[in-house]
Amino acid sequence: MPEESITQENPTGGTATLAELQHWTWLLGRAQQMLLEHGIHTMNAGALPGWSDPAAFARASADFWSDSMKLWQRFLDPAKAEAAEIAPEHARDKRFRAPQWHEDPLFDFLRQSYFLISDHMLKGVDALEGVDPKQKEQIRFATRHFIDAMSPTNFPATNPLVIERIIETRGENLLKGLENMLTDLGRGQLTHTDETAFAVGENIATTPGKVVKRTPLYELIQYSPTTEQVYETPLIIFPPWINRFYILDLTAEKSFIRWAVDQGLTVFVCSWKSADASLADIYWDDYVERGQIDAIDTVRDLLGVEAVHTVGYCVAGTTLAATLAILAARGEAEKVRSATFFTAQVDFADAGDLQLFVDDEQMKLIETLATDGFLDGRYMAATFNLLRGRDLIWNYVANNYLLGEDYAPFDLLHWNADVTNLPAGWHRSYLRDLYRDNKLATPGGMVIAGTPVDLSRVTTPTYVQAGREDHIAPASSVWKITHHFAGPLKFVLAGSGHIAGVVNPPSSGKYQYWTNSEAVETLTEFVAGAKETKGSWWPDWIAWIAEQAPDKVEAVKARIPGKGRLKALGDAPGTYVKAR
Incomplete structure (x- = not known):
């Protein structure tokens, strides 16, 4: 038989x-x-x-x-x-x-x-x-x-999808994957999305506005009003200098900046310069004094207002906390009407996996990677990819190297790959002072611009947003800000993580957020008594902003970019965001 x-x-x-x-x-x-x-x-x-x-x-x-x-x-x-x-x-x-x-x-x-x-x-x-x-x-x-x-998904012989694709394409997928891999090796960076799909200023970062100031450290962008009246108190957004600012101005549907303008806010953004040799000697004092405080004073003078709203995202939020403490110590706290923190930490006692990269050996390695006083942004990008290796490394090894898939267009991943260089000394100082030594959490532990920093002196009304699944700034670490500031504070826990938890427009109908008006000591207690609301937390934030400063004025004269004392130097999104 x-x-x-x-x-x-x-x-x-x-x-x-x-x-x-x-x-x-x-x-x-x-x-x-x-x-x-x-x-x-x-x-x-x-x-x-x-x-x-x-x-x-x-x-x-x-x-x-x-x-x-x-x-x-x-x-x-x-x-x-x-x-x-x-x-x-x-x-x-x-x-x-x-x-x-x-x-x-x-x-x-x-x-x-x-x-x-x-x-x-x-x-x-x-x-x-x-x-x-x-x-x-x-x-x-x-x-x-x-x-x-x-994982067996990372090897051709143990991934059934790869085996089927090899048979289907007669091995052409492996050649395509090899081409993808060699391209990435040549550029020194893993590709996540179709690089030809997006162009800054063309189909992302397109909210209309003008650059009204340019310094060696940042460009100040003022956005054009879309309402006849605007809130008298303007908003300055400080994005993280380790990334391009347009994470808050992706496509029109996802843009927090465009949405904030449509709510009647006069919005300014600091677009930080990607470091080169000219920024080799930039440190804490510069980002606080010549960066954030300078921008605050510039906007106050331009619009003739006493105070501004501020937003600090991630590391720029950490710096904003120091800025608020310094202004308070100088008797100038009234310059800031409110402060909003997007996934920002001030106490790094439990700062997550990034703490694993700040021992003496790691610090020495970072020092050897610097060239002409700055650190190539690809190293930082690799570190953040490693924190989510399964999603941001091995997923693309399987899909694009083994299966030979074409890269899909995705604006957020385009931004993620658009790296910025960092002042090397400032970067080491940030890791050493905060992640390793946690100096900001100790009153007087740091002296910036000649002023001891004491977070307990901050009485500015504060809105704190954290991401429930944040792997970079864990929610439990962000929560610690509630134990350091002395003023009125609202904490909001948003669904998702470090990026999607922030960039979640109301139109998407995604995720949820939690609020709790009771006085509680721990995040666990906060969650236990929290009210869950479906969708975006942005409407909750704008309602809170309106409570802090409800007065409105006509959107004329200096409220229109280039029509005040500061003339337009060019169209948004400016030149610094495009520099490589």
């Missing part, structure tokens, strides 16, 4: 030939033998470095052996096997959402094996005793990224 006709039902209802059955019988038998040998070796394991209790290691490895045997039993005889318990994070794992990972028994086994090994590797790190907590976090961070790198 031909062997092709000797078949047996497989676990998914298909058929297998006699040769295939013989092969899989041998393979599974050998695997069981390997697991048995591993288990015996584990039971006899002695003390290992980092383990104060050898028995704990034995128990952990025995658990791995036991779980592995259960997995093999489910594969060999699913009808009699104990049902698998799928952890929620594994069930949501987008890397394995294709049906092949669940319907094909081989790839289903591969997927579950990967999860099993991953879980036990992380449990092994958690079981380490006698290790410095920071070192343990570094080990856990490295382990997580090793696990992500070793």
Whole structure:
């Protein structure tokens, strides 16, 4: 009888030939033998470095052996096997959402094996005793990224989608992927989106306005009013200098700047200069005194107003906190009517994974990377990509290097790749003073522009927004600002993370936010008593802004860019944002 006709039902209802059955019988038998040998070796394991209790290691490895045997039993005889318990994070794992990972028994086994090994590797790190907590976090961070790198989705032979694409294209996808990879190696940066799809000033960063001031550090952009009347108190936005400002002015539908203008605000933005050799000696004093305070005084003088609203995003929010403290110490706190913080930290005691990059060795490495007094922005971009390696690195390895997919146009990812250079000394000072030494949280711990910084002197009305899933400025870390400022403060927890949690226009109908008017000490208490509201938090913010300064004036004269004492130097978005 031909062997092709000797078949047996497989676990998914298909058929297998006699040769295939013989092969899989041998393979599974050998695997069981390997697991048995591993288990015996584990039971006899002695003390290992980092383990104060050898028995704990034995128990952990025995658990791995036991779980592995259960997995093999489910594969060999699913009808009699104990049902698998799928952890929620594994069930949501987008890397394995294709049906092949669940319907094909081989790839289903591969997927579950990967999860099993991953879980036990992380449990092994958690079981380490006698290790410095920071070192343990570094080990856990490295382990997580090793696990992500070793995912079967990242290799052609273990990714069913790649195998199918190779057959479908006769290997052309691998050539296309190689071309993508070589291009990225040549530019020294991972590509995330179609680079030809967006152009600054053409289809992103298009809100009408003028550059009304240019300094060696920043361009001040004033946006054209769209309402007949505007709030008397203008708004100055300080975006992070580690990125281009147009994260708040993406496409018209997503633009926070355009939306704020439409609400009747006179909006100004500081567009920071990407560092070059001319900014080699820029430090804290410059970004506070020659940056934020200079912009505040410029706008006050231009519009003839006593005070301004301010927004500080991320690191610019940290700097804004120092600015407010300095103004308070000088008796000039009235210059700022309100301060809004987008995912900004002032107390870095629990600042998340970025703290793992600020030990002495890392600081020395950063110093060696600087050229002519500035740090190439690609290094910072790589660091932030590493914080979300699964989404921002390995996802693109699989899609664009292995599957050979074309890059999809995505304005946010275009912005993410549009890196800025950083003044090297200032960058090291920021990491050392804040992430490592947490000086800003200590009254008098820092002296900026000749003034000791004490956050407890800040009484400016404050609106604090944090992202529930923020991996750069964790919500629990952002919350700490509530323990340092002395004035009225409203805390809002938004759905999503560091970018999508901020850039969430009302028209999108996405996510939600939480508010709590009760006086609470911890973020946990805040969440427990919070009211959830569907959609964007922007309307809540503009209502709060209107409460701080409700008066309006006609949108004439200096309210129109270039019509006041400061003449237009060019159209928005200016020249600094386009400099590479």
